[in-house]
Amino acid sequence: MENDDRGRRRPQTPLLDELEKGPWPSFVREIKSASQTSESAQDLLGQLELSYQERKGHWKHGGLVGVLGYGGGVIGRYSDVGDRFPKVAHFHTLRVNHPAGWFYTSAALRTICDIWERHGSGLTNMHGSTGDLILLGTTTPELEPTFQELAQAGFDLGGSGSSLRTPSCCVGMARCEWACYDAMKLCYDLTMAYQDEMHRPPFPYKFKIKCAACPNDCVASIARADLSVIGTWRDDIQVEDAEVTACAAAGLNIQKQVCDLCPTKCMEWDGAKLTIDNRNCVRCMHCINVMPKALRPGKDRGAVIMIGGKAPIMQGALLSSVLIPFVPAAELMETLQELIRRIWDFWDEYGNNRERVGELVQRVGLPAFLDGIGLEPVPEMVSSPRDNPYIFFQTQKGAQP
């Protein structure tokens, strides 16, 4: 330890100092910056240097900490070297439900900063993996006052544990011409509809909802959400012939870089006109991505609803799979609320402890899951029909042999 220019003890951090070098902005500089006014940020720096020396983490498990009446939103964290770094002996995180699309004003950011500087380490994540605004590190007695100041400022906590996790969405209609439904509105409406399920964990395990407004899926909903809502359209791609010609004139090789890369080869370019066989278009977005001035999604817009995406724990990673091939944009909220109710009922009845809904579908099979939630099977749900003959035929009750 040595003293800083204000006479306080400052940990020596030769290893972390190496991470202030180079062109990319440095998180070490951020911790040092916060430690100008925060003793916990200073002890975080000291503990992190120890982790770098020993090549192992020094955080213990979360205990049960939180705010009054909530079962989530706070991640309890304790140091296993709290005797050496007392200001991070308790270092709990608050997950603050971010505004949809991660839009802020400077005034809103400053409000958050002022609250957090008074009550915590002054360190944040903009944002956490699920999407929340993360306030990183405070003590148990500070949790409730922080929460209430945030609430006075119009912010609430997000989800954690076996709850509905904070829903998130892409930028959607706020700044993207490809938005096939209003992802920010849907995300906000779903979040408001399920405050209880977010704040008081009722489920076998976590449940994530992500709203991506087109098949480019900028929020990775197919990989990271139990319920993925991915925008798409049913009618024809909108084509501006003059702009297609302009793309070609500007040097785009439409045959090679557009038609040849189309997954269903549904496009033809004769050197003057682009023709699309829309019945075979799978709405992959490639041609639209390459020629955003010339091509646009159709006008009959909505979303495909998919189920079961998750990371590896416990039974292995899954991508979401199709549940409803198309829901018109205007019907999304109502359809989803009914569907979510049925999914949660089935999961509540049959899910094991720490079993994500995608794993439940794997365990009982999609047909049984469909029976359970009252959906009819459709061919869009599979990449192909089964190729094994081990079929569990349902006996026809009351039928004569």
Add this chain to the structure above:
Amino acid sequence: MSTAPQRITDIGPPHYNKYLHPLILKNYGQWKFHENIAPGVYCHVAESGDRIYTVRAGSPRLLSVQTLRTFADLADKYCGGYLRFTSRNNVEFLLDDRAQIEPLKRELNALGFPVGGTNNAISNIVHTQGWIHCHSSATDASGLVKCVMDAVCEHFTHEDLPAKVRIAVACCLNMCGAVHCSDIAILGVHRLPPKIQKDLIRRVCEVPTLIASCPTGAIRPATADGKPSVTIVEEQCMYCGNCYTVCPAMPMNDPDNDGLSIWVGGKVSNARTAPRFSKLAVPFLPNHPPRWPEVVEAVLKIVEVYAKDARKYERVGEWIDRIGWPRFFKLTGFEFTRYHIDDFKHAGLTYARSAHVRY
């Protein structure tokens, strides 16, 4: 007598409308097309003819209130106070005056926040907490991100790759960073079974829950000193750490045996080919903070051969589809080992069941 203010709960997040630039509110849902003016700079044009400009800069995700206030000051100076963050931890400033783009870029660069991350560039890395805040991490995350982004920063500020390249870091296979669908994924791995703390189990763990937490059934009930405990069938442990998450008496950390693995070819976008998982490229690299030279070298190698060999618009996975895995290993120089061949559930799905072989 003063009364405490009414306690507020379950109000949900602030409505986003409060935070939208007036031009965005006016043209919400009415955008016509966009143009990429320069790396890190977009112009979105509305049906009304209005234009909103976006300047995107990289951030370390871990931000102090001091830096957030700097962002707020920049937003006030250049964009009427309006800004946002992206799903990959970039900060975006929203401008209605094209003339302000260059001054803002200069100021961001001077402050050390590079502008870029759009289109066929390497965008910011999505990542986890690591040693900053996690109990189960096999490595740090922020440090790895810093080292890798330092090395590929030129590909952030220049759109010079065949297609976008998305990198992710997760410090254990819980994968809070969802690395499993990234062009290049860096994943912290443990390689030893948990060390059972018999005395602690009795005090802090529920044995049936602990046993049920093991995906392979490797944790079996046992009695230690006449008290309920567990044993581990070590051959069945694949070091996932799920038991440690439900029971603190099963620690996994081991500095010499923890390390990094590298995965390639995943994507979440539906463009051209279907979304897919990343596949194993390098099963283990040592955990060498503070600069992780082995990891940086491996990532640079992948980027370098991909940049040279892939065709325009081919993502890493699509490039490997075309050239085949044997050539991927040849070009990168990575050793192909027994660990690359799946032997977990549904393992046979990745075995080559055709005579399609490139020579």
